[in-house]
Amino acid sequence: MSRPLLEVTDLHKHFPVGHKGIWGEPAGYLHAVDGVSFAVERGQSLGLVGESGCGKSTTARAVVGLHPATSGSIRYEGNELVGLSRRRMLPYRRKMQMIFQDPYASLDPRQTVGSILTEPLRIHRTVKPRQRRLRALALLDAVGLNPRQVNRYPHEFSGGQRQRIGIARALALEPDLIICDEPVSALDVSIQAQILNLLADLQERFGLAYLFIAHDLAVVRHLCQRVAVMYLGRIVEIADRDELFENPRHPYTKALLSAIPVADPVVERARRRIVLEGDVPSPFNPPSGCSFHPRCHLRGEVEGERCSTEQPHLTALAGAGRREASCHLVQLEEARVPVGG
Amino acid sequence: MLQFLFRRLLWFAITLFSVVTISFFLMRAVRGGPFDNERALHPAIEANLEARYHLDWPVWKQYLQYVGPFNLDHEGLVLFGGDNSNVFGGVLTGDLGPSFKLRDYTVNDIIGQSLPISIALGSVAMAIALTLGLTAGIVSALRRGTALDLGMRLFATVGIALPNFVIAAFLIIIFAFQLELLPVAGWGSPRYLPLPALALGAPFAAYIARLTRTGMLEVLSADYIRTARAKGLPEWLVLLRHAIKGGILPVVSYLGPATAGILTGSLVIERMFAIPGTGSHFVGSALNRDYTLAMGVTILYTVLVYGLNTLVDLAYTLLDPRIELENS
Amino acid sequence: MASKHKEAAGYDSGSGRFDLDAGQLQALLNEAKRFKGESLWQDAWRRLGRNRGAWWSLVFLTLFVGLSFFAPVLPLPSPMALDPQSEPQPPFLPWEASPRLPENLPPGRSFEFGTGATSSLGAFADNAWRHRTFLDFQLRAEWLPGDPPPGGDELRDLVKAASGRSSAVFVKDGDEPGTVIERHAVPLRDGDRARVEYRPTGFDGTAQVLVVGRDAGAREAWVDFEVDLDRGALESYEVRTSGDGIELVYTLGDEGDQLRDRRYLAEVRGADGITVTRLRIDGERVPLSWSVDGGADPAGLDGQTDAADDLVAALESADQIDLQHLSELQVVSQDGERSIVVRRQAVPAIGQEGHNHADLARAVRAEIASRGSRAALLEMSHLDGIWDLNPLDRALVWVRTKVFGLWQTGPLLGTDNKGRDLLARIVWGSRISIQVSLVATLCSLLIGVTYGAFSGLVGGRTDNLMMRIVDVLYSVPFIFVVIFLITLINEYRTDLADYGIGYMTVFYVVIGAIYWLTMARVVRGQVLSLKNQEFVEAARVLGASTPRILFVHLVPNVLSIVIVYLTLTIPAVMLFEAFLSFLGLGVEPPKVSWGLLAVDGTEAISAVKTFWWVVVFPAMAMGSTLLALNILGDGLRDALDPKLRGKD
Ligand SMILES: Nc1ncnc2c1ncn2[C@@H]1O[C@H](COP(=O)(O)OP(=O)(O)OP(=O)(O)O)[C@@H](O)[C@H]1O
């Protein structure tokens, strides 16, 4: 198998929280991302789902270098990105861009669309100055906006249009990988579909790979070939889309999927919903053992106190879909069912 | 709460320390001693005077003497000296030393005599500012858009735009010279109070009126007021229970700056009306290099401003439970 | 590999991977010019336009600033024409106005001004009051507690008798019992010779040597030497004593030739018995060389020393001095016959002095002596007309004389208690007030924005500490510090002037240093919230450098709030200036500011007669301007506040 486009290994990101005294050390560290590994293949998209606060955005930001990673490695086509200076990072920024969640906040309100779209070209000097404006027009056209509006300001556009501008900006450098941090969650449902279709279109046209963050599973299912589920800063299950959706193995994934309503009323009525108890624990003080154990409905099926004392690790599972999961129960099941059987 | 007060106290100590230190050295940096203006002073007498006030000491020693409860008169360092020859008691003991110019008085004496006057003036001014400001603000918000509102707003804006001594001049012309109702200047009976207090409080009344008006209008258009009205509560009750409380909040947070402003303003007003308050002593003492008096007044005002600000912050949290006491 | 391929596929032409070709794009680009959007600035401008109050305030302020800028063109009387008349004149209507000419200056004639900048103004200087110069006396009168105090009239009489001209009292400082100190200004007349350029190395044109008799105290006299300063600034001098006289040898800067002025002691008094000379050196850093004739040189200082300081140091080290006071040193020669006393006096660097000056001083002294008055002439100096006009203003004055000739308006708004035209003072005062408030506000802006932006950008502990400092400063009653600072500045004024720092400069900085706090807080808050906005992060993801983010993204976004606070700080500073003026710490006469006018107004009120115009007009000018600024500031806030710009 060829080298993946983006490979993240054992990524940690800790935020210092609170101060002891006036000048003291931080009172502790918040483990926003706590050992995350995944890979994104060229032209493919990986969905990253999970509840609010589980560290999805932090992962994405660490990948694009907005937060320096505490430890771990991020490789782009085999080249290490962690610890690169701004200047050394520049060539990779051309290949790796980001689309933000809030289309109202992600565009500088004092610049015209034209300047917003040409800024990446100016920074990287990829296009000759005289061609830059033309490129902006072409980009607008590519994301389905009227190129004549190039001299307008962001506040003169609707939310969906602004998100298209954000997408156009990400496309300006013609990257191979775009990291989308909940690109549609701030939009109306009808517009969400348009944007998702646009993203799918662009993927096809330009051969893009996406790292796609969402907490809406349906969105991920629509767009991603592979899906990773995060809980409290860790990936609990990662698999190809169809495998994951049809046959979730991790109790958390099961619970998440059971919450999706099904269009067929008969099925919907018969569907057993797993209701998670309690709130997401604080990542500042995560539970011992399996961090999901206080809320896990299947905990009882693992004998003893193992779930609350021993931390499960992400291990590859047998079967199709290159599946990995981190759960004692799944591993027990795996052991019971012989490989290939 | 306790932690808040403790923090405040800590910062207060830091603030006061910086104020004392900076103003002490600023004062000493000025060329010329306190006895320069007195001509024909025999060198021997001058030397004696300087020795008496320890002006012949190195500055750091004077500073220590001024701040701490030390007695540096003797060889070495004697703590808590109760010796009579010790001129400065030290700020830490609450003794602000003797005045250099008003020879027979200590700074504590002068402040003791003048502070009650300044406090009387300041509190009446504050009371005037609050009553006038709140009434005008509330009325103007309730009668929004009417001639009354317009008039009050105009008055308020003009009040903000004029220096208080000009307002004082107008007041004197009208009430003292034309109507001959009140005395022009001076101090002694309650009749002397209204004019200076009004002049001192007027700009703040104007600002408070503006704050109240905006605050009230904001609150009056808020959802919960509409709900209260929809519930059929009588209008006055709606106002009393909800609107006024909401409208007053910005005023409470303005009280801190307003106190500081009134203290500052009193420098001018006390001069203008020849009132023997603390402020009137300050400018003269600074210009005359009466080090101890000027610094004493500075320290006093720092304490006042800081203390009142802390009170205001406490009051604010009582009024608005959403606000937490500053902690980080 | 892949990216190379992309570029080959026409990346740069913009056509390869997109549906539109270059021709289409060019056409669209041309079309797009018709679809110009409206920037937030334009939007704010439009909103401001809809706000009638703010709009009219802006118009009013623009007019006012224009008026004050063009003040030299207006045919107004002098704001400082000194008129001994002491009662304010009421305002009267323009058509009653009779053009008044400045006294003593006949029109159409140029007159001799000696040297200096004024002469270059040539023929029209005679009309413009701004170029009149004054001789400035500072007089002190003392009296015993029992006696009636010598009033200002007595001193004025004295000056008038001596100079033949009426003077005007500038500053009167008679608070301390027993003393009255007044500054009188006498306008210069045709034929007066004035202005000699002052250089710090020079001195005031006279050297005085005190000749003392052997039997101490009984016989002593000052010998005056005149230095012909018209020929250049004084570079160096030396005093030589010999058996029969004293000689002053000095060098002038321009020609470099040595001149001497020799006085025989016999001229002063009998040559006999004169053994001790005392040399008074004006100015501390005057190069000095000296020699003693006959007898040994007491300190072994045969030859030259550079300065009085060196001399003193050398004398001290010679261990032969009888040190009494720091200011006076006595050197006794070894034979005990001769001694030289060097007196070092800290004489304030007085501006210009001329011969005429000295004459007048002599006349005043003589007058004092003949009347047996206890007054004393403290200081004589030379006072330039009024504001130093910059070349632009001079050009405007020139325009004025071309357009209006000698005509000027009467006291439209009345005059004040020194007979000065109120309208002229308001207009000229506005220049200073505007200047003070603008410069001080810009100072506060500079400090506040730098501090706040830095604090917000850096964040973390540095931010925390920096904001704590601001908190501490907030709770200091600042006015006290300001008063300290300003008194301090007053003490060091001459020193500062040597470094080219004027009082006003320091004044600006001091005010600016107070008003930066709020600005710093606001900017910091804004930067803090902008810093984490997604568009800044987007720029970072694009690889933008920190300066780029700062100047391209943060600054334009912070600018709007800065503008709002700027407009609201200006009125605050104006009020503060008035406050300082009231305490006597503001702009100094003869300059005038609105604060000073307001103070003048309050001083003019009396029970006997209400000179309402002196109070009302300055108050109106100040009030309406501050009002307009406040309304404009509020309007700008409404127009620029990003909170109002919803997600609609
Ligand atoms: N700059 C920061 N400093 C401290 N803590 C942070 C910071 N950024 C994020 N966190 C914490 O890290 C955790 C993960 O946050 P993150 O934004 O990655 O969550 P998320 O999965 O993207 O959630 P959402 O779906 O709501 O966007 C949260 O608990 C958050 O409070």
Ligand code: SF4
């Ligand atoms: S390890 Fe235990 S607690 Fe954790 S998910 Fe699996 S079964 Fe649940």
Ligand SMILES: [Mg+2]
């Ligand atoms: Mg997120």
